[in-house]
Each structure stands twice: as C-alpha cells, then as structure tokens.
Amino acid sequence: MQLVQDPLVDNLKGLEVFRVTGPDDKMIRAAFIASSAEKPRGSVILAPGRTEYIEKYAETITDLLARGFHVLTVDHRGQGWSDRLGSTHFAGHLDSFTKAAEHLARAVEAVSDRLTGRRVLLSHSMGGAICLEALLVDAIPNVVGAAFSAPMWGILGPPGMKLLAKSLVVAGKAKDVAPSLPTMWQPEAFEANQVTHDLKRFARNNALMLAEPALQIGGPTNGWLDEAFKALASFTPARLSRLNMPILVVSAEGETIVDNSSHVRICGQLPNAQLRIIPGARHELLNETDAIRDQFWSLFDSWVGPLLAE
Incomplete structure (x- = not known):
C-alpha cells in the first residue's frame, strides 16, 4: 500500500498500511505500527480531522511511539486514500458519520490482536465527532479513555448554513461541494491560514498534498454538512450521560473553525x-x-498516566 514519502514518514520503520472494507463495500486506508518498547504501555487509536490523512500524522505517531504505545490510524471514510464518495474525487463528501464510526471500528477489528494493553482514543476535529459517536454506540471494545483535540462538536459558519445544506440535499445536490466553498484544494499562503502558527509544519503539509494530488480534497459537500449537523444534534444529554469513561478535551483559544462553546456544553x-x-x-x-504541542502533550500525559496505572 502506497505512502507519500518524506523524512517523518520514512522514520516510521515498520509502519504497515492496509485497506479495510466498510459497511457498504467501500474501502478505507489504515495503518498500524507496533511500539518497540520492551513493555508497551497500551494502544492508541488515532482519528484525524476532515481533509487529513495518515502521512500528515507521522509526527504525532512518532510522539505516541516514544510514549510506548502501539498506534492505529486511518484515512477516514471519503478522504485521504480511502474511497471517495462525492460527485468528483475532490469533493469532500461523507454520507454518514455513523458509517464512518463503523469503518473506524472495522480497522480496529482488523488488527485487534495487536492492539494490546489498554486502548485509548485520540482524535482531532472531525475525528472527534466520529469518535464520540463510536463511543456512544460502543463500536470499539476495550477503550478506557478518550482524548479530543479541538473536537468538531459544533461548527462555526454563516447563518443559515444548516438550512441551506439540507435544502440542497433535498434538491439532489448532496454530493456537490457546498456553495461558495472551493471545489479543489489549492496551497494557501501561510499568512492566511487559520490552523497553525508553525511555518515549517504548515509547509510540510502543503508539500505532501502537492506531492500526491490524490490526497487533495476540496470543501465539504452539502451532504457532508447535513450529516455533520445531524450527528452533532444526536449528541444529546441523555446519550452523553451514559458515557462514563475518563475524557480529556483540549480547546484552542484562537479557534476559528469549530465552536468552542460546544466543548463547554458537552463536557x-x-x-x-x-x-x-x-x-x-x-x-x-x-x-x-x-x-503549543508541548502543552498538549503535557495535558495528555497527565491525563493518560492514571488510566494506564489502574
């Protein structure tokens, strides 16, 4: 299975890439790497955000390996090198967050015997919505805790976005990129970006996408937005109150993409x-x-240590 090569990816010796069939014969790409520690601490299931893919997380995987964890990660349903679902290859379509959670669960099942020790979920942004749904339906067994980086539990956007997306889905345009959003990915100027202050990491991610255009993805589709709003509405107090495992949520103070108030509400x-x-x-x-990464890992380490010691 193909990987885009760069120094961070090349350093992941023993990374195994494979494909998993989902609930409707669609395929996703997944990757597993075993800890080289004499006594591994457990296993982390890593769920990226929208537009993201395995190679982008090479540094995070390295950080987790250094902490003694086995790591499984995926290209979520409909993006990365997984089967695309939109009207074009580059349309950022997801037909169901529940199916995405099922797909993630099947990747876990495929390497279940190698995800030894206690299992922890670590997710970012859209991956946080997929992982929360997976936890609420108990799709992934033996998870003892979940850490969420800037989870997509609310979406910042213009008024009327939700209603417009639903009306366009009803009109048969579910697989089309939502109005006013880019149909194709193009590299962005660092000064205009809303996701990081780190020029080197920003440039690396652009370089990976330029090296492999198949990984590129444009704006979300009308159907993606409609399904996202349905998923977020399903995170009700009644469902959340039954999820009693330890959970860490880390928000970005300078957030402009997800709604931080949703973190307060759901927590x-x-x-x-x-x-x-x-x-x-x-x-x-x-x-x-x-x-900033050091602050995140300090929070993660303080939170996960007691889970593994129990």
Whole structure:
C-alpha cells in the first residue's frame, strides 16, 4: 500500500498500511505500527480531522511511539486514500458519520490482536465527532479513555448554513461541494491560514498534498454538512450521560473553525470529562508550534498516566 514519502514518514520503520472494507463495500486506508518498547504501555487509536490523512500524522505517531504505545490510524471514510464518495474525487463528501464510526471500528477489528494493553482514543476535529459517536454506540471494545483535540462538536459558519445544506440535499445536490466553498484544494499562503502558527509544519503539509494530488480534497459537500449537523444534534444529554469513561478535551483559544462553546456544553454533560484550553493556539493543536504541542502533550500525559496505572 502506497505512502507519500518524506523524512517523518520514512522514520516510521515498520509502519504497515492496509485497506479495510466498510459497511457498504467501500474501502478505507489504515495503518498500524507496533511500539518497540520492551513493555508497551497500551494502544492508541488515532482519528484525524476532515481533509487529513495518515502521512500528515507521522509526527504525532512518532510522539505516541516514544510514549510506548502501539498506534492505529486511518484515512477516514471519503478522504485521504480511502474511497471517495462525492460527485468528483475532490469533493469532500461523507454520507454518514455513523458509517464512518463503523469503518473506524472495522480497522480496529482488523488488527485487534495487536492492539494490546489498554486502548485509548485520540482524535482531532472531525475525528472527534466520529469518535464520540463510536463511543456512544460502543463500536470499539476495550477503550478506557478518550482524548479530543479541538473536537468538531459544533461548527462555526454563516447563518443559515444548516438550512441551506439540507435544502440542497433535498434538491439532489448532496454530493456537490457546498456553495461558495472551493471545489479543489489549492496551497494557501501561510499568512492566511487559520490552523497553525508553525511555518515549517504548515509547509510540510502543503508539500505532501502537492506531492500526491490524490490526497487533495476540496470543501465539504452539502451532504457532508447535513450529516455533520445531524450527528452533532444526536449528541444529546441523555446519550452523553451514559458515557462514563475518563475524557480529556483540549480547546484552542484562537479557534476559528469549530465552536468552542460546544466543548463547554458537552463536557458539562459527560460524567467524567475535563476541559482544558491552550492560550493562543489555533485549531490544529497537534500541528502547532513546539511550545503549543508541548502543552498538549503535557495535558495528555497527565491525563493518560492514571488510566494506564489502574
């Protein structure tokens, strides 16, 4: 299975890439790498955000390996090198967040015997919506805790976005990119970006996408938006109150993509959740400056240590 090569990816010796068939014969790309530690601490299931893919998370995987974890990650349903679902290859379409959670669960099942020790979920942005749904339906067994980086539990956008998306889905345009959003990916100037203060990491991600155009993805479709709003509306107090595992939510103070108020609301409805905010950070906490990433990993380490010691 193909990988885009760069120094961070090349350093992941033993990374195994494979494909998993989902609920409707669609395929997703997944990757597993075993810890080389004499006594691995457990396993992390890593769920990226919208537009993201395995190679982008090479640095995060390296950080987790250094902490003694086995790591499984995926290209979510409809993006990366997984089967695309939109009207064009580059349309950012997702037909169901429930199906995406099922697809993630099937990737876990494919390497279940190698995900030894206690299992922890670590997700970013859209991956946070997929993982929360997976937890609420108990799709992934033996998970002892979940950490969320800037989870997409609310979406910032213009008034009427939700109603417009639904009306366009009804009109048969579910697989088309939503109005006013880019149909194709193009590299953005660093000065205009809303996700990171780190020029080097920003440039690396642009380079990966330019090296492999098949990974590129444009704006979300009308159907993606409609399904996202349905998924977010399903995170009700009644469902959340039954999720009693330890949960860490880390918000970016300088957030402009997801709605941080949703983190406050949902954490208040989860029985065992803690919310932390990183000052000055933008949306992609795991792709930010060293100082901001260090703060995230410090929070993660303090939270996960007791879970593994129990």
